[in-house]
Amino acid sequence: MGKARITPGLTARLAAGPVRRKVERITAAAAAETRDRAPDAKTWTTAPDGRARPSHAHADGQTVAENVSYKLPKAATAPDGTPVIAPGYDYASRPRDPRLPRQQSDGCRCHSIPLPGELARATRITPVVVTPGRVSASVVCEYHRVVEAEFGSSQDAGAHFMGQAAQVVAARYRT
The missing domain is CATH 3.30.300 (GMP Synthetase; Chain A, domain 3)
Structure with missing residues (x-):
């Protein structure tokens, strides 16, 4: 051969x-x-009145794949009762996600806009x-x-x- x-x-x-x-x-x-x-994909949007809590305002416009959680700065309350951003993050698949702490979900008026x-x-x-x-x-x-x-x-x-x-x-x- x-x-x-x-x-x-x-x-x-x-x-x-x-x-x-x-x-x-x-x-x-x-x-x-x-x-x-x-x-x-999906985009986090806040209510357009400028009254969103700081952590939600920070997340406004955040766009991620639908299987990925939004990343919101942790929320805290200042001694005078004003909402502020704390170190760390909370994760949510959508606004008012049950995984969020109450200070992040109660009264939330944000929306998740689908982006096919x-x-x-x-x-x-x-x-x-x-x-x-x-x-x-x-x-x-x-x-x-x-x-x-x-x-x-x-x-x-x-x-x-x-x-x-x-x-x-x-x-x-x-x-």
């Missing part, structure tokens, strides 16, 4: 042509699957890079606290939308 040698020129032509196109197809499929699985498709729109593909011995591209989701959305935290379960997308596409293209 004879041995075949692949010349550097042939390797470069394969990487620049058929292999590159295959990587582009797989990456596009992974991005589409990631977008399909990406959780929606936000993480899907934040997902993109990097250009294919061809180097000697390697052809690669990536699917990237750039969003505030996206690592918590993917893997979870001590407060929330991860959605694993990118990991599951990679598994589905890998199984589809496995030969």
Whole structure:
């Protein structure tokens, strides 16, 4: 039996042509699957009258994936009875979340505004890079606290939308 040698020129032509196109197809499929699985987002909004407690005013406009908790500064009361921000955070999946202490939830007039498709729109593909011995591209989701959305935290379960997308596409293209 004879041995075949692949010349550097042939390797470069394969990487620049058929292999590159295959990587582009797989990456596009992974991005589409990631977008399909990406959780929606949500934004904390306070009542527009300027009377929100300081911790809620601080959270106003905070936008996170729907499976990630809002991060509110802890609330306290000054000696004169004025609400103030204390060190640390309370976590809430929505305004008036039962996990919040009463000084954060009682009388809260805030809302959580759903933002369908936000993480899907934040997902993109990097250009294919061809180097000697390697052809690669990536699917990237750039969003505030996206690592918590993917893997979870001590407060929330991860959605694993990118990991599951990679598994589905890998199984589809496995030969």
